[in-house]
Amino acid sequence: MPPNDDPLVSTDWLAAHLDDPKLKVIDASYKMPGVLPLPSEDYLKAHIPGAVFFNVNTIADPDDPRPHMYPGAEQFARDVSALGISSDDTVVAYDSGGWVAAPRAWWMFLSFGHPDVKVLDGGLRKWVSEARPTESGQVSPKPGKFQAKLDPxxxxxxxxxxxxxxxxxxxxxxxxxxxxxxxxxxxxxxxxxxxxxxxxxxxxxxxxxxxxxxxxxxxxxxxxxxxxxxxxxxxxxxxxxxxxxxxxxxxxxxxxxxxxxxxxxxxxxxxxxxxxxxxxxxxxx
CATH class of the missing domain: 3.40.250.10 (Rhodanese-like domain)
Structure with a gap:
């Protein structure tokens, strides 16, 4: 039996809850350096309706030469708030499947004290294969109020x-x-x-x-x-x-x-x- 706090949600579940104002969807797609088009460009072309782009490379410590290392709690809270996410929201992360990166976003939310976070099983690929709606262009959310504290x-x-x-x-x-x-x-x-x-x-x-x-x-x-x-x-x-x-x-x-x-x-x-x-x-x- 899986634990009742299974971190995965299905495309059916997400489709049924997409209009919930307390549900925030993030596209956390990632590719290795040099692989084009960039994940942010893929996002602009097609994403799940209402989804914002969670950039693994920039929601990271800007002063660390190593790739996308954990940011401090203050930066994580600021970046996530800018995506329109508040501490009382349910977050669902997905990726486009080229490189499975939604779990990275999921773990970051958990480690910064936000347990209400899930990963979309099958990601955008499954969503699109089921002929579910997508939209293009940038989403400009109203800033949220997110508080973060890292559990080391x-x-x-x-x-x-x-x-x-x-x-x-x-x-x-x-x-x-x-x-x-x-x-x-x-x-x-x-x-x-x-x-x-x-x-x-x-x-x-x-x-x-x-x-x-x-x-x-x-x-x-x-x-x-x-x-x-x-x-x-x-x-x-x-x-x-x-x-x-x-x-x-x-x-x-x-x-x-x-x-x-x-x-x-x-x-x-x-x-x-x-x-x-x-x-x-x-x-x-």
């Missing part, structure tokens, strides 16, 4: 992970495709070494979705994927990936399976894989 237990730093190399208290689960994890291909993040954090497991995020519909697989299949990757669902887990986006797909799946208290390594491989970074392992987990 939701994220981990490089320093904490270095310590974990000694204690092995937390299992590290990497969401990148297997060739990147094993270090047999070059990293798409420029200037990064190949491989993975020593001792980590690998559950590629794409394995958790039905490739035909873009919806998340059944609880039984999710459990099988984590078990197959050597992950113990009863023990503490930190998820990681290339830059802290696709790791949250694992986090979302773990949450659906009832795992609580997991954390995200925000810097992920974009930080760990730097030339002067900590030790790297290659080969299978």
């Amino acid at each position: 237990s939701f994220v981990r730093s490089k320093h904490q992970l270095l310590k974990n190399l000694e204690t092995n208290r937390e299992q590290l689960v990497d969401a990148r495709p297997r060739p990147r994890f094993e270090g047999t291909v070059a990293e798409p993040w420029s200037g990064r070494r190949s491989g993975h954090i020593p001792g980590s497991r690998n559950v590629p995020y794409a394995d958790l979705f039905d490739p035909n519909t873009g919806t998340m697989k059944s609880l039984e299949e999710l459990r099988r994927a984590f078990n197959g990757g050597g992950v113990d669902l009863e023990k503490p887990i930190v998820t990681t990936c290339g830059s802290g986006v696709s790791a949250l797909v694992l986090t979302l799946a773990l949450y659906r399976l009832g795992a609580r208290g997991t954390a995200l390594y925000d810097g992920s491989w974009a930080e760990w894989g730097l030339p002067d970074g900590p030790p790297v392992a290659t080969g299978p987990a």
